[in-house]
Amino acid sequence: MRYAVVGSGAVGGLYGGMLAHHGQDVHFLLRSDFDHVAANGLRIDSIKGDFVLPKPNIYQRAEDMPRCDVIIVALKSTNNAMLAETLPKIIAEDGVVLTLQNGLDVEADSVSAVPGHGVLGGCCFLCSNKVGPGHIHHLDYGRIVFGGYEFVGRHDQIREIGQRIASEMTDAGIDVQWTDDLAAARWRKLMWNVPFNGLSVVLDASTDAIIGCPASRTLADRIINEVYAGAALCGVSIEEGAIEKTMRHTETMVPYDSSMRLDFLNGRPMEVDAIFGSPLRAVERRIAELTAESSEKRAHPMPSVKMLREQLQFLDSRPAMASNLSG
Amino acid sequence: MRYAVVGSGAVGGLYGGMLAHHGQDVHFLLRSDFDHVAANGLRIDSIKGDFVLPKPNIYQRAEDMPRCDVIIVALKSTNNAMLAETLPKIIAEDGVVLTLQNGLDVEADSVSAVPGHGVLGGCCFLCSNKVGPGHIHHLDYGRIVFGGYEFVGRHDQIREIGQRIASEMTDAGIDVQWTDDLAAARWRKLMWNVPFNGLSVVLDASTDAIIGCPASRTLADRIINEVYAGAALCGVSIEEGAIEKTMRHTETMVPYDSSMRLDFLNGRPMEVDAIFGSPLRAVERRIAELTAESSEKRAHPMPSVKMLREQLQFLDSRPAMASNLSG
Missing domain, CATH: 3.40.50.720 (NAD(P)-binding Rossmann-like Domain)
Incomplete structure (x- = not known):
């Protein structure tokens, strides 16, 4: 071929x-x-x-x-x-x-x-x-x-x-x-991308630093759990133990600057919409459907992901600031 | 005197x-x-x-x-x-x-x-x-x-x-x-400090930039609402219209670098515990009481504040990085 x-x-x-x-x-x-x-x-x-x-x-x-x-x-x-x-x-x-x-x-x-x-x-x-x-x-x-x-x-x-x-x-x-089951693979990947791409930019840190500090590790863990819950809400089932496995892989990974962080540091547009917008839209559509079906109001299953997106959208709108940071 | x-x-x-x-x-x-x-x-x-x-x-x-x-x-x-x-x-x-x-x-x-x-x-x-x-x-x-x-x-x-x-x-x-009612004044002040001290550090931005971008403005608004709800949960009543007033004051304020941002940029410790830890502990105590009373599980009323604290705790633990940013 x-x-x-x-x-x-x-x-x-x-x-x-x-x-x-x-x-x-x-x-x-x-x-x-x-x-x-x-x-x-x-x-x-x-x-x-x-x-x-x-x-x-x-x-x-x-x-x-x-x-x-x-x-x-x-x-x-x-x-x-x-x-x-x-x-x-x-x-x-x-x-x-x-x-x-x-x-x-x-x-x-x-x-x-x-x-x-x-x-x-x-x-x-x-x-x-x-x-x-x-x-x-x-x-x-x-x-x-x-x-x-x-x-x-x-x-x-x-x-x-x-x-x-x-x-x-x-x-x-x-x-x-x-x-x-491509959808499951996509969500599985988001379980890493969402916390570690996002936090690496907002916290100006590589993966080892995020994992190494109790506060940011707790936050990363909560974000992974939210993505897992978002997938489940969308009817996508991910293997048990994926949350723990993602954390463990990141722990044993080489200290790593995510692609999103490199984009940010170099003043390039970040994949905020693909990595954050797309799963948020998927779960928000699903919540709207469920609410329409049962008229029962549901809490947003991914509040930290939503907040991280807003922070990244802000940072993505300021390429000049971003390139300063790389100096 | x-x-x-x-x-x-x-x-x-x-x-x-x-x-x-x-x-x-x-x-x-x-x-x-x-x-x-x-x-x-x-x-x-x-x-x-x-x-x-x-x-x-x-x-x-x-x-x-x-x-x-x-x-x-x-x-x-x-x-x-x-x-x-x-x-x-x-x-x-x-x-x-x-x-x-x-x-x-x-x-x-x-x-x-x-x-x-x-x-x-x-x-x-x-x-x-x-x-x-x-x-x-x-x-x-x-x-x-x-x-x-x-x-x-x-x-x-x-x-x-x-x-x-x-x-x-x-x-x-x-x-x-x-x-x-000192408690009400304290919470009223937190309605500004929590979103604008916090976001000014995490987003590396002054107040006018935070207010000027739709994504960060939405986030700041949600955080103010959370602090308001946290006060109410703790039995502290703040005047109606305080949320809108806080946003309006910040809009008309001179472009401002919060004290927390200046501390961060200069590599000094930040008041993360006073501004974020103290209200979070207050609401978490109150939730524990209410849960014990009614055995009904309650959602955290300040999830964004909690996340912002974790992000600041991470940044506060890295003074060396912080002073790089000021360059």
Whole structure:
């Protein structure tokens, strides 16, 4: 299969790079990094082994790319506006999109960009940062859990192509796992992203500092519990013990600056809507339904998540302040 | 009456300075600012008129001070540990303490330092900053609402001396108001301190920025409502319209850096316990009582306040980070 990577950062650069390094046919759409990668190649420093792709297939414009069978969308979701123009130009006739992005229903933008095509979604459980142009630093973990996006249908066909992608990724050394319950995987990922992306920005701290202080640890724990409760309210069941497991993984993780924190420190827009807005809208819709059904008023199941979103929306509206902080 | 001022910063320096400027007998206990004030006097830049006290009565040690009838305690409550040693040395036989500090029950430390003496408490509604050694900048508002600390008793005697203090302060141009309900004044002040001290630190923002952004304004409004509900739960009734009035005052206020924000930016301890811990303990005690009475479980009435405290506790534990921010 021929792969395209749209968004060659900490996630797309790493997984696309690993596929290409293993000999798969991978085509990267680059923007600001194009000249650097053309001159120096794509460099991956990974706990699974460092490598450089000296001459990857790179493009500045979607119209110059070949049609691809699998388009990995690993953009920041704040850049999703470009998908409507880009995806139709590079998707093969039976091609599918695999969105490796944070949030709930982030696949919707891909679905509307290439209607009729299969869309899969994946959650990446990894610590990886883009540390410079064409230079990815993969620090810890690395699993992709992916599955068919439920609102597209055609389950068998999507499942089949999903298994093929999984097999080729596994061959390339990627820890990948198919799921028939993408929504559960998405909520599962939010259980980490919501507390640790959010608090890392608001508290200007890396994960080890948040976990290391009793007050912030208590808060992170309460936020994880809220996300878990939000998922349950939305009818998504997550395995027992996930809350404890999330805390434990974060404890044993390398000290880590979340992507949201790096965005904030560098004055870039943050994925506030994808990571906070989407689950809040989901639970608020569900509360409205339940209230309409029983006319019984319900308390908001995620008050801390709501407050964290408001704090992040404030900080996101002040890029000038943000870039001061990085000095 | 002879006045002592313990804590000659934005509040003590201003009000003590105004009393002395008007000819009252005022004695200031200074620490780090002693040499500067000895050489240059105490300088007040105020919207009510600038002045300098060239030779105020200043002391480095409590034992050198005369016994005073009214001891104005305007320390940061994080320094209250010094009261036990200081107050007994400077209080006159029938002297009283007037604590102009933030929080609930901050008077308790003064009560235990000079048991048997009357203790009054006051809330200051003003924008004032210490901008340098012996240099106070009074920017806006200025009212003191003060009354007898309820747990001391002897209401008539305290009321009488309170009226005398009020009268002398009024003569000195201070906007002062006696109250028979100190608890209500304390909670009323917390309705400003909790949202705007807290958010100014966590969001690294002055009041105008917090009020100016819809997300943070919504959050501030919700926090004010929580404090109002917390007061009601504790049996303290605050006038109708106080929520709206607090927001309106903050809107029309000069852009202001709260004392807590200045403490944070300068790497000093913040009054997290006085401003956040004390009302949270009060409502949590009350919830425990109500739950014991009716065995009905109650939701926490101040979830956002609780979360803000946790965030501030985290930030308060990292002075090194804090001083980086001020750069």
